[in-house]
Amino acid sequence: MKIVATLSELRAARAVLPEPVGFVPTMGFLHAGHISLVKAAKKDCRGVAASIFVNPAQFGPNEDLAKYPRDLPRDLSMLEAEGVDLVWTPTPEVVYPPGYQTWVTVEKLAAGLEGDSRPGHFRGVATVVAKLFNAVQPQKAYFGQKDAQQAAVVRRMAKDLDFPVEIVICPTLREPDGLAMSSRNTYLDPEQRKAATVLFKALSAAQSLHGRCERDAEALRRIMRETIQAEPLAKLQYVSCADYDTLEELTTVSGKALLSMAVYVGKTRLIDNFVIG
Protein backbone atom coordinates (compact mmCIF):
# COMPACT_ATOMS: atom_id res chain seq x y z
CA MET A 1 0.00 0.00 0.00
CA LYS A 2 1.40 3.33 -1.11
CA ILE A 3 0.91 6.28 1.29
CA VAL A 4 1.37 9.78 -0.16
CA ALA A 5 0.98 13.31 1.20
CA THR A 6 1.51 15.80 -1.64
CA LEU A 7 -0.63 16.26 -4.75
CA SER A 8 2.22 15.48 -7.13
CA GLU A 9 3.02 12.23 -5.30
CA LEU A 10 -0.66 11.36 -5.47
CA ARG A 11 -0.87 12.03 -9.22
CA ALA A 12 2.22 9.88 -9.87
CA ALA A 13 0.90 7.00 -7.75
CA ARG A 14 -2.61 7.28 -9.23
CA ALA A 15 -1.23 7.14 -12.78
CA VAL A 16 0.04 3.59 -12.28
CA LEU A 17 -3.11 2.17 -10.58
CA PRO A 18 -5.05 -0.40 -12.60
CA GLU A 19 -8.48 0.89 -13.72
CA PRO A 20 -11.28 1.12 -12.91
CA VAL A 21 -10.21 2.94 -9.76
CA GLY A 22 -12.59 2.95 -6.79
CA PHE A 23 -12.19 5.75 -4.26
CA VAL A 24 -13.21 5.98 -0.60
CA PRO A 25 -12.86 9.48 0.87
CA THR A 26 -12.74 9.53 4.68
CA MET A 27 -11.96 11.79 7.63
CA GLY A 28 -10.13 8.90 9.29
CA PHE A 29 -10.78 7.26 12.69
CA LEU A 30 -12.15 4.40 10.64
CA HIS A 31 -14.83 2.00 11.74
CA ALA A 32 -16.64 -0.92 10.14
CA GLY A 33 -18.80 1.51 8.15
CA HIS A 34 -15.78 2.88 6.31
CA ILE A 35 -14.42 -0.62 5.84
CA SER A 36 -17.68 -1.68 4.21
CA LEU A 37 -17.10 1.09 1.63
CA VAL A 38 -13.57 -0.20 1.01
CA LYS A 39 -14.88 -3.76 0.61
CA ALA A 40 -17.47 -2.53 -1.93
CA ALA A 41 -14.72 -0.72 -3.86
CA LYS A 42 -12.46 -3.80 -3.77
CA LYS A 43 -15.31 -5.92 -5.14
CA ASP A 44 -16.09 -3.51 -8.04
CA CYS A 45 -12.68 -2.10 -9.02
CA ARG A 46 -9.19 -3.22 -10.00
CA GLY A 47 -7.51 -0.33 -8.10
CA VAL A 48 -8.66 1.11 -4.77
CA ALA A 49 -7.62 4.49 -3.37
CA ALA A 50 -8.66 6.08 -0.07
CA SER A 51 -8.08 9.49 1.46
CA ILE A 52 -7.79 10.48 5.11
CA PHE A 53 -8.39 14.19 5.59
CA VAL A 54 -10.24 15.96 8.40
CA ASN A 55 -11.62 18.74 6.21
CA PRO A 56 -11.60 22.07 8.09
CA ALA A 57 -13.95 23.63 5.51
CA GLN A 58 -16.87 21.45 6.58
CA PHE A 59 -16.62 22.30 10.28
CA GLY A 60 -18.37 25.40 11.61
CA PRO A 61 -16.59 27.82 13.95
CA ASN A 62 -18.29 26.24 16.98
CA GLU A 63 -17.78 22.65 15.88
CA ASP A 64 -15.41 19.90 16.91
CA LEU A 65 -12.56 20.26 14.35
CA ALA A 66 -9.75 20.39 16.91
CA LYS A 67 -11.03 17.50 18.97
CA TYR A 68 -12.27 15.39 16.04
CA PRO A 69 -10.82 11.93 16.80
CA ARG A 70 -7.68 10.93 14.89
CA ASP A 71 -5.61 7.71 14.79
CA LEU A 72 -3.62 7.59 11.57
CA PRO A 73 -1.48 4.50 12.33
CA ARG A 74 -4.57 2.45 13.14
CA ASP A 75 -6.42 3.78 10.05
CA LEU A 76 -3.51 2.86 7.79
CA SER A 77 -3.21 -0.65 9.13
CA MET A 78 -6.98 -1.17 8.68
CA LEU A 79 -6.76 0.03 5.06
CA GLU A 80 -3.71 -2.10 4.38
CA ALA A 81 -5.49 -5.18 5.79
CA GLU A 82 -8.29 -4.60 3.26
CA GLY A 83 -5.84 -4.48 0.33
CA VAL A 84 -6.17 -0.76 -0.45
CA ASP A 85 -3.56 0.25 -3.07
CA LEU A 86 -3.12 3.96 -2.38
CA VAL A 87 -3.87 6.30 0.54
CA TRP A 88 -3.70 10.08 0.32
CA THR A 89 -3.15 11.84 3.65
CA PRO A 90 -2.82 15.53 2.72
CA THR A 91 -2.31 18.31 5.26
CA PRO A 92 -4.77 21.25 5.34
CA GLU A 93 -2.03 23.35 3.66
CA VAL A 94 -1.92 20.95 0.70
CA VAL A 95 -5.70 21.09 0.25
CA TYR A 96 -6.20 24.81 1.03
CA PRO A 97 -2.92 26.60 0.28
CA PRO A 98 -2.52 30.37 0.85
CA GLY A 99 -4.70 32.32 -1.58
CA TYR A 100 -7.27 29.52 -1.83
CA GLN A 101 -10.67 31.04 -2.76
CA THR A 102 -12.80 28.67 -4.86
CA TRP A 103 -15.99 27.08 -3.50
CA VAL A 104 -18.54 24.63 -4.82
CA THR A 105 -22.11 25.10 -3.60
CA VAL A 106 -25.16 22.90 -4.13
CA GLU A 107 -28.05 25.22 -3.46
CA LYS A 108 -31.42 23.64 -2.62
CA LEU A 109 -30.20 20.25 -1.39
CA ALA A 110 -27.75 21.86 1.02
CA ALA A 111 -30.47 23.98 2.65
CA GLY A 112 -32.56 22.50 5.46
CA LEU A 113 -31.79 19.59 7.79
CA GLU A 114 -28.02 19.43 8.44
CA GLY A 115 -27.55 22.59 6.34
CA ASP A 116 -29.74 24.62 8.73
CA SER A 117 -27.85 23.37 11.77
CA ARG A 118 -24.41 23.57 10.18
CA PRO A 119 -24.13 26.66 7.93
CA GLY A 120 -21.35 26.23 5.36
CA HIS A 121 -21.01 22.51 6.08
CA PHE A 122 -22.11 21.29 2.65
CA ARG A 123 -20.13 23.97 0.84
CA GLY A 124 -17.08 22.47 2.57
CA VAL A 125 -18.19 18.94 1.66
CA ALA A 126 -18.98 19.70 -2.01
CA THR A 127 -15.72 21.62 -2.43
CA VAL A 128 -13.47 18.97 -0.92
CA VAL A 129 -15.19 16.16 -2.82
CA ALA A 130 -14.77 18.07 -6.12
CA LYS A 131 -11.08 18.55 -5.28
CA LEU A 132 -10.65 14.89 -4.29
CA PHE A 133 -12.30 13.74 -7.52
CA ASN A 134 -9.94 15.91 -9.58
CA ALA A 135 -6.93 14.78 -7.59
CA VAL A 136 -7.70 11.05 -7.51
CA GLN A 137 -9.69 10.78 -10.78
CA PRO A 138 -11.59 7.66 -9.78
CA GLN A 139 -14.15 5.85 -11.93
CA LYS A 140 -16.29 5.13 -8.86
CA ALA A 141 -16.54 6.79 -5.44
CA TYR A 142 -18.13 5.29 -2.33
CA PHE A 143 -20.14 7.12 0.34
CA GLY A 144 -22.26 5.92 3.27
CA GLN A 145 -26.04 6.33 3.52
CA LYS A 146 -25.49 7.31 7.19
CA ASP A 147 -24.79 10.87 5.99
CA ALA A 148 -27.91 10.94 3.83
CA GLN A 149 -27.91 14.63 2.96
CA GLN A 150 -24.18 14.50 2.19
CA ALA A 151 -24.86 11.56 -0.14
CA ALA A 152 -27.61 13.56 -1.89
CA VAL A 153 -25.40 16.66 -2.18
CA VAL A 154 -22.45 14.66 -3.56
CA ARG A 155 -24.67 12.82 -6.07
CA ARG A 156 -26.14 16.12 -7.24
CA MET A 157 -22.75 17.88 -7.41
CA ALA A 158 -21.17 15.05 -9.41
CA LYS A 159 -24.12 15.01 -11.84
CA ASP A 160 -24.41 18.81 -12.15
CA LEU A 161 -20.69 19.35 -12.76
CA ASP A 162 -20.46 16.37 -15.17
CA PHE A 163 -17.81 14.55 -13.14
CA PRO A 164 -17.03 11.26 -14.92
CA VAL A 165 -17.39 9.45 -11.58
CA GLU A 166 -20.09 6.98 -10.57
CA ILE A 167 -21.32 7.70 -7.04
CA VAL A 168 -22.07 4.53 -5.05
CA ILE A 169 -24.05 4.89 -1.81
CA CYS A 170 -23.60 2.00 0.65
CA PRO A 171 -25.95 1.04 3.51
CA THR A 172 -25.41 2.34 7.04
CA LEU A 173 -23.59 -0.12 9.29
CA ARG A 174 -24.98 -0.49 12.81
CA GLU A 175 -23.90 -1.78 16.19
CA PRO A 176 -25.83 -4.86 17.44
CA ASP A 177 -28.24 -2.56 19.35
CA GLY A 178 -28.98 -0.48 16.24
CA LEU A 179 -26.74 2.58 16.81
CA ALA A 180 -25.37 3.78 13.47
CA MET A 181 -21.59 3.50 13.36
CA SER A 182 -19.89 6.90 13.55
CA SER A 183 -16.47 8.19 14.53
CA ARG A 184 -18.28 10.55 16.90
CA ASN A 185 -19.69 7.62 18.93
CA THR A 186 -16.32 7.59 20.68
CA TYR A 187 -17.37 10.78 22.50
CA LEU A 188 -20.18 8.97 24.34
CA ASP A 189 -19.78 7.78 27.93
CA PRO A 190 -21.38 4.38 28.78
CA GLU A 191 -24.67 5.88 29.92
CA GLN A 192 -24.90 8.18 26.89
CA ARG A 193 -23.97 5.24 24.67
CA LYS A 194 -27.07 3.39 25.89
CA ALA A 195 -29.28 6.44 25.45
CA ALA A 196 -27.96 6.92 21.89
CA THR A 197 -29.96 3.90 20.70
CA VAL A 198 -33.00 6.17 20.86
CA LEU A 199 -32.32 7.39 17.30
CA PHE A 200 -32.64 3.87 15.93
CA LYS A 201 -35.71 3.28 18.09
CA ALA A 202 -37.39 6.46 16.83
CA LEU A 203 -36.63 5.64 13.18
CA SER A 204 -37.83 2.06 13.68
CA ALA A 205 -41.08 3.30 15.24
CA ALA A 206 -41.75 5.60 12.27
CA GLN A 207 -40.84 2.88 9.79
CA SER A 208 -43.18 0.50 11.51
CA LEU A 209 -46.00 3.07 11.49
CA HIS A 210 -45.39 3.60 7.76
CA GLY A 211 -45.50 -0.20 7.39
CA ARG A 212 -48.98 -0.07 8.93
CA CYS A 213 -49.99 2.23 6.05
CA GLU A 214 -49.64 5.60 7.79
CA ARG A 215 -49.01 8.05 4.92
CA ASP A 216 -49.26 11.33 6.88
CA ALA A 217 -45.69 12.64 7.08
CA GLU A 218 -46.44 14.69 10.20
CA ALA A 219 -47.59 11.53 12.01
CA LEU A 220 -44.23 9.91 11.19
CA ARG A 221 -42.35 13.01 12.37
CA ARG A 222 -44.49 13.06 15.54
CA ILE A 223 -43.71 9.48 16.56
CA MET A 224 -39.98 10.13 16.03
CA ARG A 225 -40.19 13.36 18.04
CA GLU A 226 -42.07 11.67 20.89
CA THR A 227 -39.68 8.72 21.01
CA ILE A 228 -36.66 11.04 21.28
CA GLN A 229 -38.34 13.25 23.86
CA ALA A 230 -38.99 10.22 26.07
CA GLU A 231 -35.22 9.74 26.50
CA PRO A 232 -33.97 12.12 29.23
CA LEU A 233 -30.34 12.15 27.98
CA ALA A 234 -31.36 13.04 24.41
CA LYS A 235 -32.12 16.51 23.08
CA LEU A 236 -33.82 16.64 19.70
CA GLN A 237 -32.49 19.08 17.12
CA TYR A 238 -34.73 18.12 14.19
CA VAL A 239 -36.76 15.28 12.74
CA SER A 240 -37.63 15.12 9.06
CA CYS A 241 -39.75 13.10 6.69
CA ALA A 242 -38.63 14.34 3.27
CA ASP A 243 -38.67 13.42 -0.40
CA TYR A 244 -35.74 11.07 -1.04
CA ASP A 245 -34.38 13.03 -4.03
CA THR A 246 -35.16 16.69 -3.31
CA LEU A 247 -35.09 16.45 0.53
CA GLU A 248 -38.17 18.68 0.65
CA GLU A 249 -40.40 18.05 3.67
CA LEU A 250 -43.43 15.94 2.76
CA THR A 251 -47.07 16.32 3.71
CA THR A 252 -48.02 12.88 2.39
CA VAL A 253 -45.64 9.97 1.84
CA SER A 254 -46.29 8.47 -1.58
CA GLY A 255 -42.93 7.31 -2.99
CA LYS A 256 -39.42 6.91 -1.61
CA ALA A 257 -38.87 9.06 1.49
CA LEU A 258 -36.07 9.83 3.89
CA LEU A 259 -36.74 9.74 7.63
CA SER A 260 -33.90 11.58 9.35
CA MET A 261 -32.93 13.31 12.57
CA ALA A 262 -30.21 15.03 14.53
CA VAL A 263 -30.07 14.50 18.28
CA TYR A 264 -27.71 15.71 20.98
CA VAL A 265 -26.70 13.11 23.54
CA GLY A 266 -24.73 15.14 26.04
CA LYS A 267 -22.53 17.37 23.91
CA THR A 268 -22.34 14.82 21.10
CA ARG A 269 -24.46 15.49 18.02
CA LEU A 270 -25.66 12.28 16.37
CA ILE A 271 -27.52 11.85 13.08
CA ASP A 272 -29.29 8.86 11.61
CA ASN A 273 -31.81 8.03 8.89
CA PHE A 274 -33.93 5.34 7.25
CA VAL A 275 -35.10 5.24 3.66
CA ILE A 276 -38.73 4.07 3.38
CA GLY A 277 -41.15 3.38 0.56
Add this chain to the structure above:
Amino acid sequence: MKIVATLSELRAARAVLPEPVGFVPTMGFLHAGHISLVKAAKKDCRGVAASIFVNPAQFGPNEDLAKYPRDLPRDLSMLEAEGVDLVWTPTPEVVYPPGYQTWVTVEKLAAGLEGDSRPGHFRGVATVVAKLFNAVQPQKAYFGQKDAQQAAVVRRMAKDLDFPVEIVICPTLREPDGLAMSSRNTYLDPEQRKAATVLFKALSAAQSLHGRCERDAEALRRIMRETIQAEPLAKLQYVSCADYDTLEELTTVSGKALLSMAVYVGKTRLIDNFVIG
Protein backbone atom coordinates in the same frame (compact mmCIF):
# COMPACT_ATOMS: atom_id res chain seq x y z
CA MET B 1 -14.36 16.74 -37.69
CA LYS B 2 -16.90 15.16 -35.37
CA ILE B 3 -19.78 17.39 -34.18
CA VAL B 4 -21.74 16.22 -31.14
CA ALA B 5 -24.56 17.67 -29.07
CA THR B 6 -25.22 15.38 -26.08
CA LEU B 7 -22.87 14.62 -23.20
CA SER B 8 -22.82 10.88 -23.91
CA GLU B 9 -21.91 11.49 -27.58
CA LEU B 10 -19.17 13.83 -26.38
CA ARG B 11 -17.74 11.27 -23.93
CA ALA B 12 -17.71 8.58 -26.62
CA ALA B 13 -15.99 10.86 -29.17
CA ARG B 14 -13.53 12.19 -26.57
CA ALA B 15 -12.52 8.65 -25.55
CA VAL B 16 -11.05 7.96 -29.00
CA LEU B 17 -9.13 11.27 -29.38
CA PRO B 18 -5.33 10.99 -29.34
CA GLU B 19 -3.77 12.58 -26.23
CA PRO B 20 -2.73 15.10 -25.15
CA VAL B 21 -6.07 16.75 -25.89
CA GLY B 22 -6.14 20.55 -26.24
CA PHE B 23 -9.48 22.27 -25.65
CA VAL B 24 -10.78 25.65 -26.82
CA PRO B 25 -14.06 26.66 -25.15
CA THR B 26 -15.97 29.37 -27.06
CA MET B 27 -19.33 31.11 -27.25
CA GLY B 28 -19.16 30.91 -31.05
CA PHE B 29 -19.30 33.73 -33.63
CA LEU B 30 -15.61 33.02 -34.04
CA HIS B 31 -13.00 35.53 -35.09
CA ALA B 32 -9.23 35.44 -35.58
CA GLY B 33 -8.74 35.61 -31.79
CA HIS B 34 -10.51 32.27 -31.30
CA ILE B 35 -8.66 30.80 -34.26
CA SER B 36 -5.32 31.78 -32.69
CA LEU B 37 -6.32 29.67 -29.66
CA VAL B 38 -7.12 26.74 -31.95
CA LYS B 39 -3.79 27.13 -33.73
CA ALA B 40 -1.96 27.12 -30.37
CA ALA B 41 -3.83 23.94 -29.37
CA LYS B 42 -3.04 22.28 -32.72
CA LYS B 43 0.64 23.11 -32.25
CA ASP B 44 0.81 21.67 -28.69
CA CYS B 45 -1.58 18.71 -28.78
CA ARG B 46 -2.33 15.55 -30.76
CA GLY B 47 -6.11 15.93 -30.39
CA VAL B 48 -8.04 19.23 -30.44
CA ALA B 49 -11.59 19.73 -29.15
CA ALA B 50 -13.65 22.93 -29.15
CA SER B 51 -17.02 23.84 -27.69
CA ILE B 52 -19.57 26.36 -28.91
CA PHE B 53 -22.00 27.33 -26.18
CA VAL B 54 -23.50 30.73 -25.42
CA ASN B 55 -23.60 30.22 -21.65
CA PRO B 56 -26.77 31.78 -20.17
CA ALA B 57 -25.30 31.59 -16.65
CA GLN B 58 -22.68 34.24 -17.39
CA PHE B 59 -25.16 36.82 -18.71
CA GLY B 60 -26.92 39.15 -16.30
CA PRO B 61 -30.68 39.77 -16.53
CA ASN B 62 -30.07 43.05 -18.40
CA GLU B 63 -27.38 41.72 -20.70
CA ASP B 64 -27.32 40.66 -24.33
CA LEU B 65 -27.93 36.89 -24.14
CA ALA B 66 -30.82 36.85 -26.64
CA LYS B 67 -29.10 39.07 -29.16
CA TYR B 68 -25.58 37.65 -28.66
CA PRO B 69 -24.40 37.01 -32.24
CA ARG B 70 -24.55 33.42 -33.49
CA ASP B 71 -23.47 31.76 -36.76
CA LEU B 72 -22.99 28.06 -36.20
CA PRO B 73 -22.44 26.97 -39.84
CA ARG B 74 -19.70 29.57 -40.29
CA ASP B 75 -18.12 28.65 -36.91
CA LEU B 76 -18.05 24.95 -37.81
CA SER B 77 -16.44 25.56 -41.19
CA MET B 78 -13.78 27.76 -39.58
CA LEU B 79 -12.99 25.05 -37.00
CA GLU B 80 -12.95 22.36 -39.67
CA ALA B 81 -10.51 24.42 -41.75
CA GLU B 82 -8.14 24.50 -38.76
CA GLY B 83 -8.21 20.72 -38.38
CA VAL B 84 -10.19 20.57 -35.12
CA ASP B 85 -11.10 16.95 -34.30
CA LEU B 86 -14.20 17.33 -32.16
CA VAL B 87 -16.76 20.11 -31.54
CA TRP B 88 -19.33 20.05 -28.77
CA THR B 89 -22.42 22.19 -29.40
CA PRO B 90 -24.68 21.50 -26.41
CA THR B 91 -28.06 23.16 -25.88
CA PRO B 92 -28.72 25.06 -22.62
CA GLU B 93 -30.90 22.10 -21.54
CA VAL B 94 -27.93 19.73 -21.87
CA VAL B 95 -25.70 21.98 -19.76
CA TYR B 96 -28.32 23.09 -17.21
CA PRO B 97 -31.01 20.40 -17.07
CA PRO B 98 -34.07 20.77 -14.81
CA GLY B 99 -33.05 20.61 -11.13
CA TYR B 100 -29.59 22.01 -11.84
CA GLN B 101 -28.28 23.72 -8.67
CA THR B 102 -24.48 23.53 -8.37
CA TRP B 103 -22.27 26.61 -8.70
CA VAL B 104 -18.54 27.24 -8.62
CA THR B 105 -17.44 30.60 -7.21
CA VAL B 106 -13.99 32.18 -7.09
CA GLU B 107 -14.27 34.77 -4.38
CA LYS B 108 -11.71 37.59 -4.37
CA LEU B 109 -10.65 37.47 -8.03
CA ALA B 110 -14.26 37.64 -9.19
CA ALA B 111 -14.96 40.81 -7.19
CA GLY B 112 -14.11 44.20 -8.67
CA LEU B 113 -13.65 45.22 -12.34
CA GLU B 114 -15.96 43.10 -14.52
CA GLY B 115 -17.37 41.43 -11.41
CA ASP B 116 -18.67 44.76 -10.09
CA SER B 117 -20.31 45.63 -13.39
CA ARG B 118 -21.61 42.15 -14.07
CA PRO B 119 -22.83 40.47 -10.84
CA GLY B 120 -22.88 36.68 -11.18
CA HIS B 121 -20.86 36.76 -14.41
CA PHE B 122 -17.79 34.95 -13.08
CA ARG B 123 -19.88 32.43 -11.16
CA GLY B 124 -21.35 31.53 -14.55
CA VAL B 125 -17.91 31.42 -16.15
CA ALA B 126 -16.26 29.33 -13.41
CA THR B 127 -19.18 26.91 -13.32
CA VAL B 128 -19.36 26.32 -17.07
CA VAL B 129 -15.58 25.95 -17.36
CA ALA B 130 -15.55 23.36 -14.54
CA LYS B 131 -18.33 21.49 -16.33
CA LEU B 132 -16.55 21.71 -19.69
CA PHE B 133 -13.32 20.41 -18.14
CA ASN B 134 -15.15 17.43 -16.65
CA ALA B 135 -17.00 16.76 -19.88
CA VAL B 136 -14.06 17.14 -22.29
CA GLN B 137 -11.22 16.10 -19.91
CA PRO B 138 -8.50 17.97 -21.80
CA GLN B 139 -4.84 18.03 -20.81
CA LYS B 140 -4.58 21.68 -21.87
CA ALA B 141 -7.19 24.44 -22.25
CA TYR B 142 -6.75 27.72 -24.14
CA PHE B 143 -8.13 31.13 -23.18
CA GLY B 144 -7.50 34.65 -24.52
CA GLN B 145 -5.79 37.44 -22.59
CA LYS B 146 -8.51 39.79 -23.94
CA ASP B 147 -10.76 38.64 -21.09
CA ALA B 148 -8.04 39.20 -18.49
CA GLN B 149 -10.15 38.77 -15.37
CA GLN B 150 -11.78 35.66 -16.83
CA ALA B 151 -8.30 34.26 -17.49
CA ALA B 152 -7.30 34.98 -13.87
CA VAL B 153 -10.51 33.42 -12.51
CA VAL B 154 -10.13 30.30 -14.67
CA ARG B 155 -6.47 29.87 -13.72
CA ARG B 156 -7.35 30.20 -10.03
CA MET B 157 -10.35 27.87 -10.27
CA ALA B 158 -8.36 25.17 -12.07
CA LYS B 159 -5.55 25.42 -9.51
CA ASP B 160 -7.83 25.60 -6.45
CA LEU B 161 -10.00 22.65 -7.52
CA ASP B 162 -6.96 20.57 -8.59
CA PHE B 163 -8.15 20.14 -12.17
CA PRO B 164 -5.49 18.13 -14.04
CA VAL B 165 -5.64 20.71 -16.85
CA GLU B 166 -2.91 23.14 -17.89
CA ILE B 167 -4.38 26.61 -18.55
CA VAL B 168 -2.74 28.38 -21.51
CA ILE B 169 -3.41 32.12 -21.91
CA CYS B 170 -2.85 33.44 -25.46
CA PRO B 171 -2.26 37.08 -26.48
CA THR B 172 -5.11 39.36 -27.54
CA LEU B 173 -5.51 39.61 -31.31
CA ARG B 174 -6.15 43.12 -32.67
CA GLU B 175 -7.49 44.76 -35.82
CA PRO B 176 -4.90 46.81 -37.75
CA ASP B 177 -6.01 49.99 -35.92
CA GLY B 178 -5.56 48.33 -32.51
CA LEU B 179 -9.16 47.42 -31.61
CA ALA B 180 -9.14 44.11 -29.71
CA MET B 181 -11.02 41.43 -31.63
CA SER B 182 -14.38 40.58 -30.03
CA SER B 183 -17.61 39.02 -31.19
CA ARG B 184 -19.34 42.12 -29.80
CA ASN B 185 -17.52 44.42 -32.30
CA THR B 186 -20.21 43.36 -34.75
CA TYR B 187 -22.67 45.57 -32.85
CA LEU B 188 -20.73 48.75 -33.76
CA ASP B 189 -21.85 51.03 -36.62
CA PRO B 190 -19.04 52.56 -38.76
CA GLU B 191 -18.78 55.74 -36.68
CA GLN B 192 -18.75 53.79 -33.39
CA ARG B 193 -16.24 51.36 -34.88
CA LYS B 194 -13.82 54.28 -35.38
CA ALA B 195 -14.46 55.64 -31.88
CA ALA B 196 -13.83 52.18 -30.40
CA THR B 197 -10.10 52.50 -31.06
CA VAL B 198 -10.03 54.84 -28.05
CA LEU B 199 -9.56 51.84 -25.70
CA PHE B 200 -6.33 50.87 -27.46
CA LYS B 201 -5.23 54.52 -27.51
CA ALA B 202 -5.85 54.92 -23.78
CA LEU B 203 -3.99 51.71 -22.92
CA SER B 204 -1.11 52.69 -25.22
CA ALA B 205 -0.89 56.12 -23.56
CA ALA B 206 -0.66 54.55 -20.11
CA GLN B 207 1.85 51.96 -21.27
CA SER B 208 3.97 54.68 -22.77
CA LEU B 209 3.79 56.75 -19.56
CA HIS B 210 4.86 53.64 -17.61
CA GLY B 211 7.70 53.24 -20.15
CA ARG B 212 8.82 56.76 -19.19
CA CYS B 213 9.17 55.44 -15.61
CA GLU B 214 5.86 56.68 -14.18
CA ARG B 215 5.19 54.30 -11.26
CA ASP B 216 2.19 56.07 -9.72
CA ALA B 217 -0.80 53.86 -10.53
CA GLU B 218 -3.25 56.75 -10.24
CA ALA B 219 -1.32 58.67 -12.91
CA LEU B 220 -1.72 55.69 -15.25
CA ARG B 221 -5.42 55.44 -14.47
CA ARG B 222 -5.76 59.21 -15.00
CA ILE B 223 -4.26 59.21 -18.49
CA MET B 224 -6.52 56.31 -19.49
CA ARG B 225 -9.56 58.09 -18.04
CA GLU B 226 -8.71 61.36 -19.80
CA THR B 227 -8.10 59.65 -23.14
CA ILE B 228 -11.49 57.91 -22.99
CA GLN B 229 -13.29 61.07 -21.87
CA ALA B 230 -11.91 62.96 -24.88
CA GLU B 231 -13.88 60.66 -27.22
CA PRO B 232 -17.49 61.92 -27.43
CA LEU B 233 -18.96 58.53 -28.48
CA ALA B 234 -17.29 56.67 -25.59
CA LYS B 235 -18.61 56.41 -22.03
CA LEU B 236 -16.14 55.12 -19.46
CA GLN B 237 -17.32 52.47 -17.02
CA TYR B 238 -14.04 51.82 -15.21
CA VAL B 239 -10.28 51.99 -15.62
CA SER B 240 -7.94 49.90 -13.49
CA CYS B 241 -4.25 49.51 -12.80
CA ALA B 242 -4.09 46.34 -10.71
CA ASP B 243 -1.72 43.63 -9.54
CA TYR B 244 -1.46 41.02 -12.30
CA ASP B 245 -2.14 38.03 -10.03
CA THR B 246 -4.52 39.30 -7.36
CA LEU B 247 -6.24 42.02 -9.46
CA GLU B 248 -6.09 44.34 -6.45
CA GLU B 249 -5.84 48.05 -7.38
CA LEU B 250 -2.27 49.34 -7.04
CA THR B 251 -0.93 52.56 -5.54
CA THR B 252 2.56 52.06 -6.94
CA VAL B 253 3.47 49.87 -9.92
CA SER B 254 6.47 47.73 -9.00
CA GLY B 255 6.06 44.35 -10.74
CA LYS B 256 3.70 42.90 -13.34
CA ALA B 257 0.48 44.91 -13.57
CA LEU B 258 -2.77 44.77 -15.52
CA LEU B 259 -4.10 47.94 -17.13
CA SER B 260 -7.75 47.35 -17.98
CA MET B 261 -10.98 49.15 -18.74
CA ALA B 262 -14.61 48.80 -19.75
CA VAL B 263 -16.10 51.41 -22.06
CA TYR B 264 -19.52 51.80 -23.63
CA VAL B 265 -19.51 52.86 -27.28
CA GLY B 266 -23.19 53.46 -27.97
CA LYS B 267 -24.95 50.52 -26.31
CA THR B 268 -21.98 48.20 -26.86
CA ARG B 269 -19.81 47.44 -23.86
CA LEU B 270 -16.16 46.88 -24.81
CA ILE B 271 -13.28 45.73 -22.62
CA ASP B 272 -9.54 45.70 -23.24
CA ASN B 273 -6.28 45.38 -21.30
CA PHE B 274 -2.50 45.53 -21.47
CA VAL B 275 -0.06 43.68 -19.23
CA ILE B 276 2.88 45.91 -18.23
CA GLY B 277 6.05 45.45 -16.18
